[in-house]
Amino acid sequence: MVRANKVASRGYDIIGDVHGCANTLEQLLEQMGYRKQNGVYQHPRRQAIFIGDIIDRGPRIRESLHLVRDMVERGSARIVMGNHEYNALGYCTRARPGSGKQFLREHNPRHDRLIKETLEQFDAYPHEWNEFLEWFYTIPxxxxxxxxxAVHACWDQSLIDQFRENQGGACIDEDFLHASAAIESFAGQVMDTLLRGTDLRLPEGVKITGRDGYTREFFRTKFWADNPRTYADVVFQPDPLPPEVAAMELRPEERAQLITYPADAPPVFVGHYWMDSEPAPLKHNVACIDYSAVKYGRMVAYRMDDEKVLSKDKFVWVDVSRPDETDYPISEDSVAR
Structure with a gap:
């Protein structure tokens, strides 16, 4: 009897936050075996999954958007929305009459600074920028x-189930965008949790000034912590807590605010969090793939096949050493394994 050869399942390459680093992204894709066919990167057996945040901060935002959208439209990639794409929609969408606001996302110095590079790089291409804003609505x-x-910052099963029921899918529309401007609304909670993560309020009188210069009274938390006891057990952000705060025990009401990611759930991938160590899973079924490429860290991907337990060996990356006029120069010995 002749047995048919088993057809290998398609592999996926989950790619971290790009933030306008188009040249570095091309190097990572080529390192993983993607090649341009009719101007679009493709792989014969694999599909890229972008974790969001293609825009803002970097030197080649327009080029990055074209590269990613072309791959998505060709079917060689998929993408989830990042908080920066969501922020751009809010920043560029006028509020409805009677709301007391001109735009859904306030045009203040901090918000202006975050989107500055994106708007400058599209200054000569306003029609393209409007087309990309429309495209953002198609991103799940x-x-x-x-x-x-895959989700940009946090997998909250309860919110996702309710969102699917209400929206009939994984994408937002303009009505949902307007509703999300009220952070206390269901729409606001969906966008804040899935795209920015969960948080806890710091103790009374304690504030943290982050690397971005923004002073916060909240800190971002893990959505997968097992039986946490202290603030140190749940904090998940680049900026550390003061040691005396990190050692404080969580109060029952704070523990009740935390969500968990079940040990038997499928592996989940997030970006967003500006990791700076050597890439490795956070848990056997949780991985962050944002390693601060635009801050001269690493652009990282995880090569997902059929495994149920994530492995450090499945991460690949390109080191980003210093800026220059092209993007970031990559020497031969800085291209990752």
């Missing part, structure tokens, strides 16, 4: 395959 908030999940 999350991807759920049989073997893995």
């Amino acid at each position: 908030l999350f991807i759920e395959e049989e073997g893995f999940r």
Whole structure:
């Protein structure tokens, strides 16, 4: 009897926050075996999954958007929305009459600074920028395959289930965008949690000034912590807590605010959090793939196949050493394994 050869399942390459680093992204894609066919990167057996935040901060935002959208439209990639794409929609969408606001996202110095590079790089291409804003509405908030999940910052099963029921899918529309401007609304909670993560308020009188110069009274938390006891057990952000705060025990009401990611759930991938160590899973079924490429860290991907337990060996990356006029120069010995 002749047995048919088993057809290998398609592999996926989940790619971290790009933030306008188009040249570095091209190097990572080529390192993973993607090649341009009719001007679009493709792989014969794999599909890229972008974790969002293609725009803002970097030197080649317009080029990055064209590269990613072309791959998505060709079917060689998919993408989930990042908080920066969401912020751009709010920044560029006028508020409705009677709201007391001119735009959904306030045009203040901090917000102006965050989107500055994007708007400058599209200054000569306003029609293109409007087309990309429309395209952002087609980007899902999350991807759920049989073997893995992807979301920009936090997988909250309860919010995702309710969102699917209300929206009939994984994408927002303009009505949902307007509703999300009220952070206390369901729409506001969906966008804040899935795209920015969960948080806890710092103790009375304690504030943290982050690397971005912004002073916060909240800190970002893990959505997968097992039986946490102290603030140190749940903090998940680049800026550390003061040691005396990190050692404080969580109060029952704070523990009740935390969500958990089940140990038997499929692997989930997030970006957003500006990691700076050597890439490795956060948990056997949780991985962050944002390693601060635009801040001269690493542009990282995880090569997902059929595994149920994530492995450090499946991460690949390109080191970003210093800026120059092209993007960031990559020497031969800085291209990752």
